Amino acid sequence: MLLLLGLARPAAATPEDILVASPAHPAQFVEDRYYSVFEDPSGRLPISQVSSPAYASRFATLAGTPLPPNIQHPRSIYWLRFTVRADEGPASDWYLELYDSHIGAATLFRPLGNAIPNQAQAYDSVLTGANYPFATRPLPYKNFLFDLPLRHGRPVTYYLRLHSDSPTSFRAMLHSGPGLLPEMSLQYWLLGGFYGILFIMLVYNLFLYFFLQEKSYLYYVFYVLSGALLFLSEDGLGFQYLWPGSAAVNHLIAVAAPVLLLLTFAQYARSFLDSAARLPHLDRTIHWVVSLSGALLVLDAAVIHSGFSFWLYLLPYGLLYYAAWQAYRGGLRAARYLLLAQALVAGSLGFLISRKLGIEFYNNAYTVYSLNVAFVVEVAVLSYALADKIKSLMDTTLLTQRRLLKQLRKRHQAQDQLVEQLRENQALKDQLNTELEALVAQRTDELRQQNETIAAQNRELLETNSLLALQSAAIEQLNHDLSRDLQDQKEARLQAREFDFGEFSQLYPDKDACLRYLADLKWQHGYRCRKCNHEKSCEAREPFARRCTRCRYVESATTGTLLQKCKFPIVKALYAVFLLHAHRGRYAPAELARVLELRPATSWAFAQKVLAALERRRQAPDYEEGESWTHVLFDDTANADMETLLETA
Structure with a gap:
């Protein structure tokens, strides 16, 4: 993988050492003391300006500094200057190899001929890089390889212009021509063997996948x-x-x-x-x-x-x-x-x-x-x-299979023993079946005789049950008639005004009984909403109350009666109405308070409310002498007038 680091601009300008190209050293690593670096943030400086004496002092080496030989800013252009002197000896070609193959653009500027005094040095350039097709490389090699024309005994200064889209390193090697070809061949052979091994392993494991899945x-x-x-x-x-x-x-x-x-x-x-x-x-x-x-x-x-x-x-x-x-x-x-x-x-x-x-x-x-x-x-x-x-996994599978085989052998032995045991059991079973058949036949005869006896007894029981059923029906009818007569007698006594409070409490023992009685009387001819006159209702949360299905108005069983907003138990209030109606209003409030165990003020206020209702009933057009006391219950005209009086009492 590619690891990227940066290079900071050198703090002081120092000249680089001269790199000597000697046949005794056909391959030399270009250390950081052999080149100096100059960063061009604008990226627009030409070689004529960079190589001028005015910019010579801006180049500095990295030797002796903690800075790594890397490119830090991808947007900048980095100029590298290095000087090579060919040692005296047989003439040969020399090449500069850049190891980092991810440099986007690398341009080598080589001086042309001898420099003319007072005139700028002319350079030719060789451009290549990772941003250009491989055909742009001066030599068809996997790394960047540049030809260096040297002059024997005289130093030659070269400029290398580097630009990359990502941080990359500057690593270079100086090669002689006779030593480069063997090294290139060896590298290609080694890399070919490397990729060959990878290919063999790839194909081998691909076949294993197809076979083993x-x-x-x-x-x-x-x-x-x-x-x-x-x-x-x-x-x-x-x-x-x-x-x-x-x-x-x-x-x-x-x-x-x-x-x-x-x-x-x-x-x-x-x-x-x-x-x-x-x-x-x-x-x-x-x-x-x-x-x-x-x-x-x-x-x-x-x-x-x-x-x-x-x-x-x-x-x-x-x-x-x-x-x-x-x-x-x-x-x-x-x-x-x-x-x-x-x-x-x-x-x-x-x-x-x-x-x-x-x-x-x-x-x-x-x-x-x-x-x-x-x-x-x-x-x-x-x-x-x-x-x-x-x-x-296969060894584990084989071991598991062996264990399974042993278990199967033991299971087969157990099965053989079980089969032998089953044979013995079958013989015993046949013997027992023979004996049981004889016993069953004998027992069947006995059971048939007993069944005949039981059937005769059942017939007698059916006849007796029929008689008992007729007697039970007659008794049930008598009980029903007695209950009805008793209820009719209580109703008659109630209408005859002969009930005391104890008997009245037995007829209406609690609040629910009173509310049920009022609800039955109130809606015996059907329901009609007091607000919207709608005729359909449903049950409400309050016992025996009704809720209008149209306007959602809730009407209790006491609404519109003398018992609406009553401040004492409804059983006593119902009995007070009964007493006052039975005595035609001539019943002393003090006596009423004593009978019902109420405060005199409360008894007097309620009695006034009932007497007013009795008076209005006598003046009603449909009033009949001796009518039931329940007609007075539904006179609610005085409810609003008497509410304040009851609260005061």
């Missing part, structure tokens, strides 16, 4: 493909051989390959470790962390361009490593291979991070390609881990 192999194939895509982007072989005409595709793959590698490895590791079943809580955490990290990586590559997105890989890879450790502790022995493989990759990434940070730490051919070696070893180890896991 194990999804872990398919995820492993996607992981190897993502890794191959990442390495093709990093070492430049993909741009050289697969998509040489599209710089946009090269840039897209460079951005997308690390994200795809993270996603595919996470899916493979989760499937390999069975984390959903073994570590469900950690598996959900890994899923969300990997998804969020992938989204942030895409956002940084498309919009932010921070150059520090490699830190986003630490948390998801760390969680996956922790999950492998937990799975190993939980009994999945194959997880140790995943731990080993990731440890090798982590170690090789340490060398890559040190180079990207500008730290000179074992920077040689072994550490540069250590990530390739580690990835090959990881691919082989993970493939072996999958095979070991499948073998472990």
Whole structure:
């Protein structure tokens, strides 16, 4: 993966050392003391102005400073100046190789001929970079390779103009012509072997997936493909051989390959470790962390361009490593291979991070390609881990099958014993059935005789029950007639005005009985709403009250009667109306208060209300002498007038 860091502008201008091109050293690493750097934030300075004496003091080396040899600001143009002197010896060609294949535009300015005094030095230029098709490169090589025309014994100053859309590093190597070709051939052979191993592992595991239908192999194939895509982007072989005409595709793959590698490895590791079943809580955490990290990586590559997105890989890879450790502790022995493989990759990434940070730490051919070696070893180890896991599952399956076979043998033996026992039981059963049949036949005869006796007795009982039923009906009819006569007698006595309060209380023992009596009298001819004259109603919450289905008006059983808003028990009030009607109003209020146990003022006020109603009833056109006392109950004319009088009493 590509790690991005920045370079701050040097604080003081210092001249660079002269790089000596000697046949004794056919390959030299261009250290930071051999070049000086100048940042052009505007990006518009031409070579004639940058190479002028006025700008010579603005170049400064990074030797002795803690600053890494990296590009910090993607919008700036960085000029690198370096001087090369060819040592005396056989004439040969020399080349400058830039290792970072993600530099967007790299232009080498080479001086033309001898400089004329008092005139500006003329330069020719060679332009290439990751933002241009591969055909623009001066030499068809995976890295940026420039021809350096040298003059023996005389130093030559070159200028390198760098511009990149993302932070990249400046790493260069000076090669002699005779030593470059063998090194290039060796690199291509080694990289070819590397991709060949990846291809073999990919095809091998793809066939295993088709045969075994194990999804872990398919995820492993996607992981190897993502890794191959990442390495093709990093070492430049993909741009050289697969998509040489599209710089946009090269840039897209460079951005997308690390994200795809993270996603595919996470899916493979989760499937390999069975984390959903073994570590469900950690598996959900890994899923969300990997998804969020992938989204942030895409956002940084498309919009932010921070150059520090490699830190986003630490948390998801760390969680996956922790999950492998937990799975190993939980009994999945194959997880140790995943731990080993990731440890090798982590170690090789340490060398890559040190180079990207500008730290000179074992920077040689072994550490540069250590990530390739580690990835090959990881691919082989993970493939072996999958095979070991499948073998472990198969061994477990075989062991389970053997245990099942043993259980089946024991079950067959038990079944044979059971069959023998069943045969013995069948013989005993046949013997018992024979004996039981004889006993059943004997018992059947006895039961038939008993049934005949019981049937005769049942006939006698039916005749007796018929007589008892007739007697019960007669008794029930007599009880009904007696109850009706008793009720009629009570009603007659009530109409004859012969009831005392005790007997009246037996006829109407409580408030509910009084309310039921009033409701039956009030709505015996049907319901009609007092507000809207609607004739349909339903039950209300108050006992024996009615609610209008149209206007929702609730009318109680006492509404519109002398008992409306009565301040004492309704049973006493009902009996007071009965007494005053029975004595035609000539009943002393004091005696009424004594009988009903009321205060004299309350008794007198209620008696006045009833007497007024009796008087109005006598004056009514439909008044009949000796009519029932219930006609007085529904005279509510005095309710409003007597309300204040009752409250005062």
